[in-house]
Amino acid sequence: MNKVTLVSSILILSALMFSCKKGSKGSDVSSLTSMKYNDAKNGGFEVNTKYKGQDAAPGMVFIQGGAYMMGQKDQDVMYEWNNVPRKMTVNSFYMDETEVANVHYREYLFWINRVFGESFPEVYRRALPDTLVWRDELAYNEPLVENYLRHPAYNNYPVVGVSWLQANDFCKWRSDRVNEEKLVKLGAITSIPDDQVDENNFNTESYLAGKFEPEMGKKPFKTPTKEDRPVRLEDGVLQPSFRLPTESEWEYAAYSLIGNQPYKDEERFTDQNIYPWKGFSMRYPKTGKDQGRMLANFKRGRGDNMGIAGHLNDNAAVTAEVKSYYPNDFGLYNMAGNVNEWVMDVYRPMNSIDMNDFAGFRGNVYKTKKTTEDGEIEDVDSLGRLKYRTVTEEEAGSRRNYRSADVRNFVDQDKQSEVEYRYGETSLINDQSRVYKGGSWKDRVYWLSPGTRRHLQEYQSTDDIGFRCAMDRMGSPISNKIPSGNHFKKR
Numbered sequence: 001m002n003k004v005t006l007v008s009s010i011l012i013l014s015a016l017m018f019s020c021k022k023g024s025k026g027s028d029v030s031s032l033t034s035m036k037y038n039d040a041k042n043g044g045f046e047v048n049t050k051y052k053g054q055d056a057a058p059g060m061v062f063i064q065g066g067a068y069m070m071g072q073k074d075q076d077v078m079y080e081w082n083n084v085p086r087k088m089t090v091n092s093f094y095m096d097e098t099e100v101a102n103v104h105y106r107e108y109l110f111w112i113n114r115v116f117g118e119s120f121p122e123v124y125r126r127a128l129p130d131t132l133v134w135r136d137e138l139a140y141n142e143p144l145v146e147n148y149l150r151h152p153a154y155n156n157y158p159v160v161g162v163s164w165l166q167a168n169d170f171c172k173w174r175s176d177r178v179n180e181e182k183l184v185k186l187g188a189i190t191s192i193p194d195d196q197v198d199e200n201n202f203n204t205e206s207y208l209a210g211k212f213e214p215e216m217g218k219k220p221f222k223t224p225t226k227e228d229r230p231v232r233l234e235d236g237v238l239q240p241s242f243r244l245p246t247e248s249e250w251e252y253a254a255y256s257l258i259g260n261q262p263y264k265d266e267e268r269f270t271d272q273n274i275y276p277w278k279g280f281s282m283r284y285p286k287t288g289k290d291q292g293r294m295l296a297n298f299k300r301g302r303g304d305n306m307g308i309a310g311h312l313n314d315n316a317a318v319t320a321e322v323k324s325y326y327p328n329d330f331g332l333y334n335m336a337g338n339v340n341e342w343v344m345d346v347y348r349p350m351n352s353i354d355m356n357d358f359a360g361f362r363g364n365v366y367k368t369k370k371t372t373e374d375g376e377i378e379d380v381d382s383l384g385r386l387k388y389r390t391v392t393e394e395e396a397g398s399r400r401n402y403r404s405a406d407v408r409n410f411v412d413q414d415k416q417s418e419v420e421y422r423y424g425e426t427s428l429i430n431d432q433s434r435v436y437k438g439g440s441w442k443d444r445v446y447w448l449s450p451g452t453r454r455h456l457q458e459y460q461s462t463d464d465i466g467f468r469c470a471m472d473r474m475g476s477p478i479s480n481k482i483p484s485g486n487h488f489k490k491r
Contacts, residue, residue, distance in 0.1 A: 072451035187219030259329030296337030347455035
């Protein structure tokens with residue numbers, strides 16, 4: 001074999017190896033068919049081959065999931081036994097680093113009033129927090145009634161007077177605004193604030209279903225044939241929906257046991273937490289200028305909301321700013337004290353029994369999009385949203401993984417369990433009872449333990465319950481910015 005032939009053979013072999021390597025990784029060639037992606041000659045099947053992983057949404061931090069001991073760690077002084085310790089695995093997710101503040105909620109109210117205020121003023125009224133929650137028969141709280149939500153002095157204080165239902169509506173609105181702004185910045189669509197009225201507003205689901213078509217921007221996405229097209233879910237551009245955290249997620253994030261793992265290469269915690277920080281003290285233990293500072297906003301005892309003049313202990317008569325005190329090891333502020341927080345779950349006193357040990361949650365009511373007789377998704381409603389209906393018993397009964405659309409009562413108050421709560425007669429528990437956690441400015445220290453839990457009707461609100469949002473993590477449970485740790489390396 002002469003030198004020319006040898007060099008040619010080497011070059012051909014290298015090219016073949018390189019192409020096989022690219023195909024095996026799925027970069028731009030199918031590893032099963034060897035057909036090239038994003039090629040009009042092959043039919044134009046599109047694949048985002050440059051996807052680098054999900055980024056955190058504005059205001060959120062990454063919570064790496066894992067196994068932990070869910071349940072109450074301290075003495076159950078109420079003798080309710082409603083959070084018996086059991087091992088639970090939580091998938092990775094994202095969570096707001098702070099509670100939703102008054103300024104955030106006013107931004108929501110402003111948008112609602114601008115878009116729906118003229119034709120559907122009831123939508124704005126339905127979203128308004130109940131500022132009268134501050135009233136007390138034997139206290140002078142009128143300044144808070146009038147000023148807490150809207151005065152700039154309280155901009156960064158947690159919003160209160162918001163029901164569970166209102167908190168969920170806020171999450172839906174935030175999902176659409178974040179995705180809309182993301183597409184505008186990418187140049188995929190034009191900014192549409194001036195034209196947003198009634199049903200003509202950006203809704204993520206309606207956009208993906210082709211029921212809302214905003215004007216293309218200066219840098220629209222294109223098909224392999226170079227035609228402009230809307231963004232699709234497969235592009236990996238749009239963020240998943242914001243939502244309330246589940247109880248197991250909230251509790252996991254609050255305990256923040258990632259800080260109790262001193263040995264990076266060992267799969268074990270050295271101890272458990274009672275509060276979102278280590279130890280039993282409510283004050284910062286380390287020497288230095290911050291030694292003795294309060295770690296949370298709570299009520300030390302009757303008539304003692306903040307200490308004495310000249311030496312206020314938590315510096316808050318009622319709520320405090322959302323970035324007060326030290327964050328926990330996940331970077332989350334006020335997971336104990338300040339305000340209690342709504343979570344997604346329906347309350348049951350024996351919630352630990354039969355709960356799935358992965359992503360445990362009680363509250364599912366399965367729904368599906370409404371369609372026409374031809375199977376097409378129906379047009380949006382008067383607010384620009386897709387229409388949903390509850391899955392029928394016939395549809396659910398044909399499945400193996402669930403037999404009913406509404407499983408809030410599964411193995412607790414259903415026909416099989418023979419449990420009956422009789423709301424208003426023998427208990428205050430029904431399908432509208434929602435869990436809240438975390439303790440607040442008006443609670444004693446007992447309620448600051450993440451394992452404690454209480455409930456309230458989903459349409460009610462108080463002066464000590466707020467909320468923060470969560471978001472699912474797509475794909476790997478390992479963040480783009482966190483080392484992978486102990487797992488198999490990719491070949």
